[in-house]
Amino acid sequence: MSDPAATSADEPIRVSDHDLDDLAATLERLVRTTEAQGRMLERLKAEGSDTHPAGDDAEDHGPQQEDNEPQGEPDPVREAAGDPGPASVFILALDNQAYGVELHALTAWVNHLLLPVYGREITTSRPWCHQWHEHPEAVARLHALWLAWQQFTDVEAGLAGPSVWHRDHLDPTWLQLRAPDGPFAACTTSPNRPHHRLLPTPAPEPTELELAA
Secondary structure (H helix, E strand, O other), X not given: OOOHHHHHHHOOOOOOOOOOOOHHHHHHHHHHHHHHHHHHHHHHHHHHOOOOOOOHHHHHHOXXXXXXXXXXXXXXXXXXXXXXXXXXXXXXXOOXXXXXXXXXXXXXXXXXXXXXHHOOOOEOOEOEOOOXXXXXXXXXXXXXXXXXXXXXXXXXXXXXXXXXXXXXXXXXHHHHHOOOXXXXXXXXXXXXXXXXXXXXXXXXXXOHHHHHO
């Protein structure tokens, strides 16, 4: 006669359903989306720059960059053509088209990874706004957090990379964004009462030219 305890021990453990359908698969999709958005941004920036036909001057520029070279490396052809490339990775510094592409990728990361894992409950001391993309400060902070996530979750960041991201980037960003007096102070403080309002910002000081006029 078989031992009931041994039989139950051999049975597979049933894992209860989780809000995250499959975090590993979601993370993989986000990585692929991030890479695709990066390639799209590169194409948009390349299309916006002036193209120069290859001719006798091509010999002065040296060999052309091969397709398998990293896109992040300096391009001598671009530098010789007078195009320094993007001036900043800061999302608020991008033009309208590049901003839209970057915001689309950022939104996917926020909705499918950041909020399901780190969202926590909405309260008066921890407000949130589902229309965060209309708050420039929120967009800037979340985009910086996303850029840091891409860097510190890469294998080249080492085993301590994710820990550094949590300590130095996620925690301070979350404290600022969801503070009672943060950018969402006038927005949702209860999940049952969605609300969105932009807070007024201080008027800029007039310049000397404006004062003289």
